[in-house]
Amino acid sequence: MEGTSAPSAREAWVASQGRALSGDFAVPGDKSISHRAVMFAALADGSSRIDGFLEGEDTRATAAIFARMGVDIEAPSPSCRIVRGVGIDGLRAPDGELDCGNSGTAMRLLAGLLAGQAFDSVLVGDASLSRRPMLRVMAPLRRMGASITSEDGERPPLRIAGGRRLDGIGFDSPVASAQVKSAVLLAGLYAQGETGVREPHPTRDYTERMLAAFGWPVDHAPGRARLSGGHRLSARDIEVPGDFSSAAFFIVAACLVPGSELLLRSVGVDPRRTGLLQALRAMGADIRELDRRNGVCGAVADIAVRHAPLRGIDLPEALVADMIDEFPAFAVAAACASGTTRVTGAGELRVKESDRISAMATGLDALGVRVSETADGMVIEGGPLRGGRVDSLGDHRIAMAFAVAAQRAGGEVVIDDVANVATSFPGFEALALDAGFGLGSG
Ligand SMILES: O=C(O)C1=C[C@@H](OP(=O)(O)O)[C@@H](O)[C@H](O)C1
Numbered sequence: 001m002e003g004t005s006a007p008s009a010r011e012a013w014v015a016s017q018g019r020a021l022s023g024d025f026a027v028p029g030d031k032s033i034s035h036r037a038v039m040f041a042a043l044a045d046g047s048s049r050i051d052g053f054l055e056g057e058d059t060r061a062t063a064a065i066f067a068r069m070g071v072d073i074e075a076p077s078p079s080c081r082i083v084r085g086v087g088i089d090g091l092r093a094p095d096g097e098l099d100c101g102n103s104g105t106a107m108r109l110l111a112g113l114l115a116g117q118a119f120d121s122v123l124v125g126d127a128s129l130s131r132r133p134m135l136r137v138m139a140p141l142r143r144m145g146a147s148i149t150s151e152d153g154e155r156p157p158l159r160i161a162g163g164r165r166l167d168g169i170g171f172d173s174p175v176a177s178a179q180v181k182s183a184v185l186l187a188g189l190y191a192q193g194e195t196g197v198r199e200p201h202p203t204r205d206y207t208e209r210m211l212a213a214f215g216w217p218v219d220h221a222p223g224r225a226r227l228s229g230g231h232r233l234s235a236r237d238i239e240v241p242g243d244f245s246s247a248a249f250f251i252v253a254a255c256l257v258p259g260s261e262l263l264l265r266s267v268g269v270d271p272r273r274t275g276l277l278q279a280l281r282a283m284g285a286d287i288r289e290l291d292r293r294n295g296v297c298g299a300v301a302d303i304a305v306r307h308a309p310l311r312g313i314d315l316p317e318a319l320v321a322d323m324i325d326e327f328p329a330f331a332v333a334a335a336c337a338s339g340t341t342r343v344t345g346a347g348e349l350r351v352k353e354s355d356r357i358s359a360m361a362t363g364l365d366a367l368g369v370r371v372s373e374t375a376d377g378m379v380i381e382g383g384p385l386r387g388g389r390v391d392s393l394g395d396h397r398i399a400m401a402f403a404v405a406a407q408r409a410g411g412e413v414v415i416d417d418v419a420n421v422a423t424s425f426p427g428f429e430a431l432a433l434d435a436g437f438g439l440g441s442g
Pocket residue numbers: 031032033104105176177178179180182204324325348
């Protein structure tokens with residue numbers, strides 16, 4: 001059975017230039033797909049096997065939550081789960097609060113799913129998650145008839161009263177967010193009639209694709225999705241591809257360090273996730289996708305990256321949603337490029353695990369980069385980086401981005417508060433060292 005994982009301690013890294021990066025390896029499984037695989041397998045009829053499951057704190061929190069609601073989840077080996085589904089109406093009332101840890105994905109998707117249950121539930125999270133906005137899911141779910149309250153009106157904990165009748169809605173989402181879209185669609189599984197969502201920019205469609213793969217009829221195209229209540233999910237096996245968002249740190253590092261050549265195996269390369277590849281190519285990067293094949297959530301490929309000098313760009317706003325988790329790594333690429341890079345339309349970065357615009361601007365400034373923040377982006381002048389001390393603010397992606405930056409810095413970079421890397425990328429340190437990073441514990 002799944003248990004809850006121990007909370008992370010604060011730790012630091014000392015990172016500095018290593019050698020030219022080399023290697024042929026795989027990064028851990030996709031976080032978004034791992035969350036959804038557990039959720040839909042838990043609600044399916046029959047047993048599903050998940051291979052490539054991300055052994056991260058975020059996805060383990062989701063699995064532990066379903067175990068608390070009566071789902072038998074076995075872990076026969078690392079990165080594998082056998083989930084014995086209880087059926088669409090088979091979840092049991094948990095005996096206390098459900099802890100989503102650091103995971104916005106877990107909390108927002110579960111808010112939708114739990115709104116349709118017969119029992120009451122309470123979703124809580126860690127300090128970072130407790131600061132993140134939840135009105136974006138509470139408002140549409142309330143329109144469907146859900147009862148969801150929060151003490152301050154918009155932040156966790158969320159109290160969800162069960163036993164409510166939900167009705168399908170047509171929802172024009174004001175924000176390009178796969179989590180918001182997914183929360184509404186998951187409540188729609190339990191609603192009377194049809195639930196539809198339209199988005200201002202298309203976002204990852206993993207909820208739509210995976211529900212369909214588990215046998216629930218879903219009509220979807222980029223930027224819109226709709227489904228009706230009253231169907232069932234059938235168990236199936238899932239092969240989770242490598243997480244592009246984790247691969248991104250190695251891709252950027254190999255672009256930046258002279259002489260580097262890396263091959264990253266079996267990474268999910270669906271266009272809704274790979275805006276960073278387009279941005280880096282526009283900057284002059286040498287990146288190839290090899291042996292493209294189909295996966296449960298779009299194309300999977302091996303990614304070959306070689307060092308190439310980069311030049312700054314004006315990032316097209318149309319790419320923002322397709323590289324939303326890759327901005328910390330992208331900002332490092334821009335800092336090491338020649339010329340100026342301008343990012344606009346990326347205000348969502350301010351409501352992630354940290355304010356990622358401010359965290360990157362502050363950290364890059366500490367390393368001697370000329371950078372300025374705007375309300376919804378930043379302007380970065382490429383140039384030499386020096387050593388210094390940066391704070392990840394307990395944000396996994398900020399910590400890994402500065403480990404990459406250190407590979408081009410003139411001195412040691414101390415990165416504070418890095419334990420949170422275990423939420424999305426357990427084993428990052430060992431893989432990075434093997435590839436040639438200069439990285440140690442502080
Ligand atoms: O649906 C998902 O799995 C995710 C959606 C994105 O969040 P938003 O929906 O808030 O953009 C992303 O940042 C997060 O890491 C995972």
